[in-house]
Amino acid sequence: MSQSLRRAISSLLPPLAAIALVLLALQLIIPLLHIPSYILPVPTSVFAQFTTGRIPWVEHTVATLEEVLAGFLLAVVGGIALAVGMVLSRPLRAVIEPLVVAAQVMPKVAFAPILFLWLGLNIMPRILTVFLVCFFPIVVDAVAGFESSEREMLDLVTSFDSSKLVLLRKVQFPSALPSIFAGLRVAAGLALVGAVVAEFISSSSGLGFLILSSQVSLNTPLMFAAAAELVLMGFLFYGSVALLERLLVPWREPQHA
Amino acid sequence: MRSVSKTYTTSKKGVVRAIDSVSFDVKAGEFVSIVGHSGCGKTTLLRIITGLTEPTTGSVTISGKAVALPMRGVGHVYQKPALMPWRSAIENVLLPIELLHGDKESARKKASALLASVGLKGFESLYPRELSVGMQHRVSLARALIHDPQILVMDEPFGSLDELTREEMATELLKITESLNKTVFFVTHSVSEAVMLGDRVLVLSPRPSKLVSDVAINVPRPRTEKVRTQSSFIAYCEEIRSRLGSNLEGQRPVQ
Numbered sequence: 133m134s135q136s137l138r139r140a141i142s143s144l145l146p147p148l149a150a151i152a153l154v155l156l157a158l159q160l161i162i163p164l165l166h167i168p169s170y171i172l173p174v175p176t177s178v179f180a181q182f183t184t185g186r187i188p189w190v191e192h193t194v195a196t197l198e199e200v201l202a203g204f205l206l207a208v209v210g211g212i213a214l215a216v217g218m219v220l221s222r223p224l225r226a227v228i229e230p231l232v233v234a235a236q237v238m239p240k241v242a243f244a245p246i247l248f249l250w251l252g253l254n255i256m257p258r259i260l261t262v263f264l265v266c267f268f269p270i271v272v273d274a275v276a277g278f279e280s281s282e283r284e285m286l287d288l289v290t291s292f293d294s295s296k297l298v299l300l301r302k303v304q305f306p307s308a309l310p311s312i313f314a315g316l317r318v319a320a321g322l323a324l325v326g327a328v329v330a331e332f333i334s335s336s337s338g339l340g341f342l343i344l345s346s347q348v349s350l351n352t353p354l355m356f357a358a359a360a361e362l363v364l365m366g367f368l369f370y371g372s373v374a375l376l377e378r379l380l381v382p383w384r385e386p387q388h389a
Numbered sequence: 390m391r392s393v394s395k396t397y398t399t400s401k402k403g404v405v406r407a408i409d410s411v412s413f414d415v416k417a418g419e420f421v422s423i424v425g426h427s428g429c430g431k432t433t434l435l436r437i438i439t440g441l442t443e444p445t446t447g448s449v450t451i452s453g454k455a456v457a458l459p460m461r462g463v464g465h466v467y468q469k470p471a472l473m474p475w476r477s478a479i480e481n482v483l484l485p486i487e488l489l490h491g492d493k494e495s496a497r498k499k500a501s502a503l504l505a506s507v508g509l510k511g512f513e514s515l516y517p518r519e520l521s522v523g524m525q526h527r528v529s530l531a532r533a534l535i536h537d538p539q540i541l542v543m544d545e546p547f548g549s550l551d552e553l554t555r556e557e558m559a560t561e562l563l564k565i566t567e568s569l570n571k572t573v574f575f576v577t578h579s580v581s582e583a584v585m586l587g588d589r590v591l592v593l594s595p596r597p598s599k600l601v602s603d604v605a606i607n608v609p610r611p612r613t614e615k616v617r618t619q620s621s622f623i624a625y626c627e628e629i630r631s632r633l634g635s636n637l638e639g640q641r642p643v644q
Contacts, residue, residue, distance in 0.1 A: 282469065282471055284465075284467040284468075284469055284471035285471050285473065287441060287465070287467075288465050288467075288471060288484075289484075289488060290441065291439060291441060291463055291465060292485065292488035292489060294488055298488070302473075302484075302487075302488075303473070306473065306475045309475075381475075383474040383475045383516055383517075383518060384474075
């Protein structure tokens with residue numbers, strides 16, 4: 133484990149060094165070219181935003197995180213439940229599968245304003261926007277996963293007169309886990325998009341709100357700072373999902389992405 | 390010992406006649422090899438024997454009773470090891486016990502012994518991906534035997550192995566089945582495997598599959614891999630090859 137940790141750190145080092153180098157270059161070049169701060173602020177003034185004490189960073193972070201986690205978890209539970217239903221019931225599947233596949237190409241965030249109209253200006257429509265963008269990739273990949281079981285394995289378990297539920301629990305669900313996690317990783321990336329777009333539409337807190345409100349006051353360093361934190365949040369969220377996958381699907385060969 | 394007998398008549402699969410009026414009887418404890426070209430319906434035949442597929446016409450009876458769908462608790466060995474990658478070797482072996490709601494803990498000892506008998510002592514806790522393909526096949530053989538099935542069904546169990554491993558596995562299977570006294574259906578397209586292991590060899594013709602001949606192999610048991618060099622063994626192989634060959638004209642292997 134410590135060896136794999138060391139390997140992880142050593143694989144992170146080159147890209148981190150590259151980022152540091154780019155930041156350093158920006159720090160030096162921006163003043164030389166006389167680019168105004170409201171167009172492109174120097175990195176130090178962006179990072180200074182975190183320490184001014186004027187911005188309640190924790191509050192904004194928690195607000196966005198709440199939307200992301202609630203919407204994502206809702207999509208995980210709902211998505212996997214629907215996929216199980218589709219695997220167990222042929223008629224349900226015949227109705228729903230084409231709709232789910234079609235929904236993949238639909239711009240789900242387009243429905244966010246309608247959700248606000250229906251549910252009012254509170255956290256619910258923001259959570260549901262996140263849910264909406266996460267739900268479909270999870271369902272599609274989960275169904276594909278349930279379908280991926282080896283025929284021999286299914287035959288073997290069936291030959292013991294096992295019920296559909298036993299088949300699902302002993303064969304289909306474990307075989308589906310890698311594919312389910314592929315869906316979760318896609319959804320993890322989309323979750324933040326959903327949250328930020330929803331905050332753009334209506335919110336009084338959150339990192340998306342912060343970006344929009346600092347745009348109004350032309351506080352470009354603050355916009356960059358909020359965006360930077362979103363990037364970090366996205367990485368950590370995706371990383372947690374990937375870590376969970378390694379814990380729950382240890383039989384899978386580690387992937388190098 | 391109970392007398393097991395099976396009778397088939399015609400079976401149709403869709404419009405294609407996969408199996409055409411195949412009938413035979415099998416005595417309990419007999420090792421029946423089934424040879425035929427790829428795609429001649431051997432797998433379908435096995436699925437009918439075990440009740441996973443219903444015959445279009447005809448029936449299968451065991452000890453006078455028609456086979457119910459699906460026949461519970463037959464030992465299965467497939468062309469692929471079909472192990473669950475999320476279970477260790479021993480947990481894979483114990484799967485049938487679990488599905489039959491047996492006592493898993495008390496079966497653990499037997500599972501270890503079975504793994505040892507297929508040469509996997511000490512590999513109990515390893516996962517399939519940590520085992521070689523040959524080892525995975527041995528685990529799947531142990532899994533087929535754990536619940537002491539009356540009938541063992543093997544569908545080209547060594548089909549995906551390389552020549553050397555294949556011979557090794559056949560020899561090992563010989564050793565194991567010599568002492569088992571089970572009714573075994575062993576599908577293969579290796580004539581020498583069929584003769585070495587079988588009490589009888591059923592030769593099937595290509596689609597639609599017909600029983601071309603039923604050769605009793607009168608090579609005394611216990612046999613060892615040395616039978617491969619006996620003149621009677623070679624004669625049997627020749628005979629079966631000639632029966633197979635007569636149906637080969639214009640036939641392309643399917644699958």
